[in-house]
Amino acid sequence: MISIINNSTTLGMYIHIPFCIKKCNYCDFFSLPLQDSSYLDKYTQALINEIKVRGQQMPSVQLESIYLGGGTPSLLNRRQLKSILQTVTNEFVLLPGAEVSLEANPATLDNVKLAQMEEVGINRLSLGVQSFFDDELALLGRVHNAKAVMKTIELLHAQGWKNFNLDLIYGLPGQFLDKWMQSLKRAVDCSPSHLSVYLLQLEEETPMGKDVADGWLKMLDEDDEWYMFDQAMEYLEGKEFEHYEISNFCKPGYECHHNLRYWQAEEYLGLGAGAVSFIEGSRYVNEPHLKQYVDALSTGEQWPIDELEHMSGRELMIDGLILGLRLCAGIDLEKFKQRFGVDITSEYKEIIAYYRSNGLLNIVNGHLKFTKAGYFLSNQVLYQFIT
Amino acid sequence: MQDKIRNFSIIAHIDHGKSTLADRLLQFTGALSDREMREQFLDKMDLEREKGITIKLQPVRLKYQARNGEEYILNLIDTPGHVDFTYEVSRSLASCEGALLVVDASQGIEAQTLANVYLAMDLNLEIIGAVNKIDLPGAQPDLVKQEMENVLGLDNEEILPISAKLGTGIEEVLETIVEQIPPPKGDEDAPLQAMIFDSYFDSYKGAISYIRVFSGSLRKGDIIRMMSSGKEFEVAEIGVLSPYMTEVESLSAGEVGYLAAGIKNVKDTRVGDTITQSVRSADTALPGYQEVKPMVYCGLYPLENNDFERLRDALDRLKLNDASLFYEPESSDALGFGFRCGFLGLLHLEIIRERLEREYDLSLLATAPSVVYKILLTDGSELYVQNPTHWPSAQKTEQVMEPYVKASIMAPNDYVGAIMELCQEKRGSFITMEYLTSQRVMITYKLPLSEILYDFFDALKSRTRGYASLDYEIIGYEASDLVKLDIMLNGEVVDALSFIAHNDRAYYQARAIVDKLRRIIPRQMYEVVIQAAIGSKIIARESVKAMRKDVLAKCYGGDITRKKKLLEKQKEGKKKMKQIGRVEVPKDAFMTVMNIEDD
Numbered sequence: 001m002i003s004i005i006n007n008s009t010t011l012g013m014y015i016h017i018p019f020c021i022k023k024c025n026y027c028d029f030f031s032l033p034l035q036d037s038s039y040l041d042k043y044t045q046a047l048i049n050e051i052k053v054r055g056q057q058m059p060s061v062q063l064e065s066i067y068l069g070g071g072t073p074s075l076l077n078r079r080q081l082k083s084i085l086q087t088v089t090n091e092f093v094l095l096p097g098a099e100v101s102l103e104a105n106p107a108t109l110d111n112v113k114l115a116q117m118e119e120v121g122i123n124r125l126s127l128g129v130q131s132f133f134d135d136e137l138a139l140l141g142r143v144h145n146a147k148a149v150m151k152t153i154e155l156l157h158a159q160g161w162k163n164f165n166l167d168l169i170y171g172l173p174g175q176f177l178d179k180w181m182q183s184l185k186r187a188v189d190c191s192p193s194h195l196s197v198y199l200l201q202l203e204e205e206t207p208m209g210k211d212v213a214d215g216w217l218k219m220l221d222e223d224d225e226w227y228m229f230d231q232a233m234e235y236l237e238g239k240e241f242e243h244y245e246i247s248n249f250c251k252p253g254y255e256c257h258h259n260l261r262y263w264q265a266e267e268y269l270g271l272g273a274g275a276v277s278f279i280e281g282s283r284y285v286n287e288p289h290l291k292q293y294v295d296a297l298s299t300g301e302q303w304p305i306d307e308l309e310h311m312s313g314r315e316l317m318i319d320g321l322i323l324g325l326r327l328c329a330g331i332d333l334e335k336f337k338q339r340f341g342v343d344i345t346s347e348y349k350e351i352i353a354y355y356r357s358n359g360l361l362n363i364v365n366g367h368l369k370f371t372k373a374g375y376f377l378s379n380q381v382l383y384q385f386i387t
Numbered sequence: 388m389q390d391k392i393r394n395f396s397i398i399a400h401i402d403h404g405k406s407t408l409a410d411r412l413l414q415f416t417g418a419l420s421d422r423e424m425r426e427q428f429l430d431k432m433d434l435e436r437e438k439g440i441t442i443k444l445q446p447v448r449l450k451y452q453a454r455n456g457e458e459y460i461l462n463l464i465d466t467p468g469h470v471d472f473t474y475e476v477s478r479s480l481a482s483c484e485g486a487l488l489v490v491d492a493s494q495g496i497e498a499q500t501l502a503n504v505y506l507a508m509d510l511n512l513e514i515i516g517a518v519n520k521i522d523l524p525g526a527q528p529d530l531v532k533q534e535m536e537n538v539l540g541l542d543n544e545e546i547l548p549i550s551a552k553l554g555t556g557i558e559e560v561l562e563t564i565v566e567q568i569p570p571p572k573g574d575e576d577a578p579l580q581a582m583i584f585d586s587y588f589d590s591y592k593g594a595i596s597y598i599r600v601f602s603g604s605l606r607k608g609d610i611i612r613m614m615s616s617g618k619e620f621e622v623a624e625i626g627v628l629s630p631y632m633t634e635v636e637s638l639s640a641g642e643v644g645y646l647a648a649g650i651k652n653v654k655d656t657r658v659g660d661t662i663t664q665s666v667r668s669a670d671t672a673l674p675g676y677q678e679v680k681p682m683v684y685c686g687l688y689p690l691e692n693n694d695f696e697r698l699r700d701a702l703d704r705l706k707l708n709d710a711s712l713f714y715e716p717e718s719s720d721a722l723g724f725g726f727r728c729g730f731l732g733l734l735h736l737e738i739i740r741e742r743l744e745r746e747y748d749l750s751l752l753a754t755a756p757s758v759v760y761k762i763l764l765t766d767g768s769e770l771y772v773q774n775p776t777h778w779p780s781a782q783k784t785e786q787v788m789e790p791y792v793k794a795s796i797m798a799p800n801d802y803v804g805a806i807m808e809l810c811q812e813k814r815g816s817f818i819t820m821e822y823l824t825s826q827r828v829m830i831t832y833k834l835p836l837s838e839i840l841y842d843f844f845d846a847l848k849s850r851t852r853g854y855a856s857l858d859y860e861i862i863g864y865e866a867s868d869l870v871k872l873d874i875m876l877n878g879e880v881v882d883a884l885s886f887i888a889h890n891d892r893a894y895y896q897a898r899a900i901v902d903k904l905r906r907i908i909p910r911q912m913y914e915v916v917i918q919a920a921i922g923s924k925i926i927a928r929e930s931v932k933a934m935r936k937d938v939l940a941k942c943y944g945g946d947i948t949r950k951k952k953l954l955e956k957q958k959e960g961k962k963k964m965k966q967i968g969r970v971e972v973p974k975d976a977f978m979t980v981m982n983i984e985d986d
Contacts, residue, residue: 014944029945199940222910226935247940262944276945283948308948319947322954326942358912379937380912383954383961 009058010095011279012065012261015047015084016272017073018290021105025141026169028203030274030288031071043273043290044080046297048087050271050286053303055091061269062093065258066100068122074104078116085121099124099257106152107144114159124256126165126196127152132186133179136172141207153190163254165194170232171225172200173217180228181235188239193254197232198247199225226376233372243328246375263327265320276308281316283308314387317342322382330362330369344368351384389641390570394462394599396480396512397444398504399489400497400856401469404519408489408551408560409444409463415557416449416461418630446585446597446643447630453565461564462643464584464599466503471732473860474679475585477506478659481675482584482599482643485513485568487560488535492518492526492548495534495827497856498797504539513568514539516546517560522553530824538823571601573640578669579603579611579662581638581646586656588707592624594650597643598662601673604639610665611648614672618655619665620648654710679711681729682790682861683736683840684773686717686754686883687743688725690965690974694749695724701747702726705739712739717774721881721967722752722977727774733840752965752974754883758837761788761864775885778871781922788864790836793818796847798855800828805850813838814889834859835867837887872897874904875918876970883977897927907976910934915970 019034020027034040066088068076076084088094101124102117117125131137132146156164166187170180187195202209202219211217233243241249245263248256261268270277274288287293287304296303311319317340324331337343345352345368352368355361360374360381370378399405413419444465451459464483466476480486486507490496507514516535518528528548536543547563549556585597605611609622624647626634638644650656658679661672689698702714713729730736736756743749762770762779763786772778794815796806800822807817807830815832822828834843839859847855870893874884888896897919904917908931915931942950964971 016945199936199938201940222934222936223932246938246942259943262942262947268944270944274945276948278944278947319951322951323942323947376936376938377912377934379939379954379957380934383957386951386954386958 009060009267010062010064011058012067012258012266012268013063013088013092014258014268014270014272014275015066015068015073016270016275016286017043017068017070017076018273019043019070019075020072021075021107021143022141025139025207026200026202026209028206028209029071032290034072034075037075040076040080042294042298044076044084046294047084047272049297050303051084051087051091053297054269054271055087058092058269060093062095063088064095064098065261066094066098067258068100068102070103072105072108073102074108074113078113078120081116081122082120089121101126101256101258103128105144106149109152109155111155111159114155114161118159118161124163124165125156125161126167126194126256129166129187130169131172132183136175136179136183139172139174139208140169150190157191163193165196165256166190166192167196167198169198169200170228171220173212173219175220175228177224177228177231181231184232184235188236188241194248194250194256195236195241196248197229197236199229229376230372245328246326246370246378260327263323265316265323281312282310313340316340318385318387321385325368325370325378325382328369328375330364330367333363333366333368348385351381355381388639389572391457392460392462392570392641393485393564393568394464394483394571394641394643395485395487395515395564395568396464396466396483396507397487397489398466398500398507399519400491400494400500403489403491403494403497403500404551405465405489406444408517408519408549408557409447409465411551411554411557412449412461412463412561413447413630415554415561416451418447418449445630446628448627448643450629451561451565454562455565459565460642461561464597464643469499469732469734471682471730471735473502473506474677474731475658476503477510477675478582478584480507480510480512481673482582483512484571485515485564487515487517487564488539488541489517489519489551490531490535492520492528492531493523495531496538496797496823498795498829498858499856501538501797501829502795502858502860508539514541515560515563515567516541517549517556518546519549519551521548522550522555534824534827571641573600573602575602575604575640577602577640578667579605579609579664580669580673581605581662582673583656583658583660583662585658586653586710588653589647592647592649594647594653594656594707596646596650596656596662598638598646599643600638600640602640602669603664604637605646605662605664606637607634611646611662612665612668613655613657614661614663614669615657615676615678616655616660620650620655622646622648653707657710679731681711681713681759681773682732682836683756683758684727684729685736685756685978686719686722686725686774687714687728687740688719688722688752688754688883690750690752690962692723697747698726698743698749698751701743701749702728704747705742709739711735719754719776719883721883722754722965725752729773750962750974753978755886755978756840757887758790758835758840760869760887761790762786763788775871775887776882778885778887786866787869789867789869791833791862791865792836792839792859793862794832794834794839794857794859796830796832796855796857797823797827798830798851799826802851802855803828803830806830806847806855809843809846809850810834813843833862835889836861870921872900873920874900875916875920876967876972877913877916878918879968880920881967881972893921894926897921901927901929904976905929905931907973908970909973911969911971913969 018031020031022033100122102122103126106127129149130140134145236249243249244255267279273290273293275286277284285306285308362371397405446464449461451461464479466479518531521528532543532546535541547556547559580602581598581600583596583598586594589595607622612619625638626632627644659676663669689695706712711731714726717727718724757773759771759773764783765785810832815834818831820830868890869887870890872886872888873880901917901919911934914933917929918925919927939950963974965974
């Protein structure tokens with residue numbers, strides 16, 4: 001159980017909305033197809049109860065970011081969304097200029113909904129576009145088509161949204177480089193402030209994962225996957241996108257502040273069924289079973305929560321290292337030493353020397369970081385830091 | 388006294404019910420109470436009990452009250468049921484006057500069994516036939532009896548139908564043993580001659596020998612002499628196994644028991660050796676003693692280099708119990724420091740390796756097994772090579788010879804074609820074929836030992852749907868056109884992967900092995916070029932492309948713990964790899980590289 005945190009801390013808050021219109025073929029996140037929209041009310045109420053309890057436990061916490069993820073948070077209606085965010089601002093201190101993001105399925109947005117988002121305080125949207133080709137969207141099991149995406153983008157521009165992200169997936173079975181680059185170009189043409197480009201990586205229990213295991217689908221050769229990534233890096237650089245994390249690109253100054261916290265190994269509070277928190281050196285996970293989560297919180301009692309891992313100082317340092325290296329700016333060696341008391345360059349002298357010599361790691365201006373060639377082979381380096 | 392003793396062995400193929408029958412004999416004669424009884428009581432190793440195969444049972448002394456009212460002492464001395472241990476079988480049989488041949492009523496006689504029965508007949512043992520598992524639905528006891536009569540000349544009418552599982556016919560077995568097996572003969576007053584038929588190491592008592600006394604008698608405190616080595620020891624304890632160790636005053640001609648004499652190493656208690664007394668010693672040793680020589684060698688290397696000393700200790704300790712295990716330190720450029728180990732055969736190798744890994748918690752890398760080649764050099768000298776690394780250059784070589792075996796294969800006659808085809812592929816030459824019954828044949832081939840080492844038995848089983856059985860005996864060396872094949876990774880010869888091939892098939896084997904390595908060596912940071920060469924001539928080449936992707940595309944707040952576990956798993960996986968130069972090779976590669984037919 002998380003104890004009361006008295007010292008004034010800044011946190012990022014993640015709120016999980018585990019419902020989708022339909023679960024996608026590649027998704028291994030915790031979400032359920034929404035059958036009965038009245039259930040959203042029950043879930044919202046449970047969330048509000050959790051926010052209140054958490055607020056009482058952490059009276060002096062200040063929030064730098066809120067991120068509504070899922071699932072599909074854009075399924076929440078105005079009233080639900082407003083009451084959630086209202087409770088957060090009542091119970092916590094939301095710092096001025098805090099980033100408030102919401103993940104949305106392009107098929108769930110319209111003019112009215114977008115206006116409501118802005119009204120309730122959402123200032124950043126993340127759209128799960130994935131592809132601009134209908135056949136690829138069908139393969140992925142997405143509920144929207146390319147046309148819906150273009151329509152939503154038009155609405156965003158019409159309403160003056162500047163800070164929005166598009167998610168794209170590459171490396172689909174049967175995908176050619178050319179088609180991937182066309183999707184990427186169309187995405188850039190939508191003038192987003194942020195682009196997440198993810199290599200398709202399937203868990204075995206997903207429908208697509210099963211199809212691959214059964215031989216119905218064949219994953220691309222890793223040479224092709226690398227080529228797609230390499231071409232994307234080059235193209236986006238030419239379009240003045242900064243590559244700031246292995247899979248994330250943005251216009252200058254438009255990094256996702258909430259996600260940056262994860263990679264900087266900063267603390268965060270996760271609310272909702274199955275959400276993970278990282279507080280005072282431990283990771284906790286909320287009850288993932290929806291009914292049990294809702295039942296526990298509707299009684300007003302405390303919710304069932306499990307500790308995932310409690311980390312020693314050294315383990316926290318290793319987290320700092322393997323997460324920090326995901327960032328293209330790398331790790332500020334001096335700051336790292338101050339924070340964790342470890343001089344990485346002497347602690348991991350041999351590993352670093354070896355991977356510098358073969359061109360995966362680099363030290364530039366006091367920062368340890370991956371080279372361009374290093375991102376796609378990063379596990380080869382990262383696992384060596386694991387104890 | 389002697390006329391109340393019966394010494395006998397059980398001869399049976401693996402799975403034909405030997406251990407179960409032994410259990411029943413123990414129960415029936417009251418040697419064990421039901422409370423003490425556990426399944427396969429006499430199986431010595433956990434490994435045996437676990438694999439359900441019995442390599443050898445512990446000897447046991449049973450007291451049996453016969454129908455004629457007399458009490459008899461029955462000594463059961465087992466024979467190992469595997470071709471690797473033929474010499475031990477012969478010594479166990481030599482300690483008996485009779486043998487109980489147990490054949491599965493649905494399987495019929497197997498080649499191994501037949502070979503052991505012939506051994507027993509050569510030693511003039513009385514053979515009692517029994518058909519076991521008559522309770523099973525597929526049992527054909529009459530057919531199997533007929534086969535036993537045709538093949539072995541046993542009287543069909545006298546073969547006992549039994550079911551060890553149900554306890555059917557156990558008393559008849561005991562009665563027949565008493566009636567038909569002759570009592571031991573031997574002069575109790577003559578100088579001592581006792582044969583060691585097995586030995587093992589006990590950490591309190593030292594080497595314990597299982598012995599059969601042929602003449603004279605033995606008491607605690609006697610000074611004994613091992614006739615092969617001349618070494619002398621003072622007897623600290625003698626006794627019988629009933630089935631637990633029970634001390635006795637003396638063991639006389641005809642008796643079977645154990646002996647402890649503070650002997651520190653089992654190599655001083657060699658199987659087949661004759662024990663006599665220091666004073667009044669026997670003039671001659673009992674016949675048949677041989678020093679067992681390893682037939683198969685392989686390198687065993689610790690995966691962690693600093694485990695070398697632990698491996699040495701473990702081998703030292705196993706050797707205490709196994710005089711046939713041979714090892715000496717060797718070093719490989721690729722694998723570092725390890726041991727060249729010699730074994731009686733592949734099963735022996737497998738057992739030792741498994742025990743080292745399991746009982747001593749070692750992670751080992753085994754190189755491909757090799758036979759011992761005999762090479763005549765141009766300077767007239769002879770060289771025995773059991774490690775391909777030591778293969779002499781072509782210029783120095785006059786002639787290369789390899790060990791051959793006579794292999795007997797028994798199977799239903801439907802599979803004659805398949806068996807002959809396999810033997811031809813393995814460089815065999817046909818000797819004879821005999822019909823055992825109208826449906827079963829025994830085919831005899833001469834084959835190079837090296838050809839039956841790797842995958843012959845598996846191939847035989849799969850091509851005959853499991854019906855064929857195999858036995859072989861070494862018949863000596865013959866000239867052969869052999870070459871050494873080297874495997875290179877990124878231009879460097881990996882000594883531990885070198886092997887000897889027949890010239891006619893070297894090209895095919897090189898291609899197959901290089902292709903197999905391409906499939907088992909994972910992609911790594913650099914391209915890996917795999918080549919096979921004879922001398923300086925490259926005869927096959929493949930490459931493993933450089934790794935291009937090893938990344939976690941997504942890593943957000945809810946994923947971190949899980950993604951870290953993936954990295955931990957990756958780190959664990961590295962432990963199964965051996966770094967050779969800059970190339971990481973899965974540790975199984977060294978052993979499996981020879982099994983090129985299995986996929």
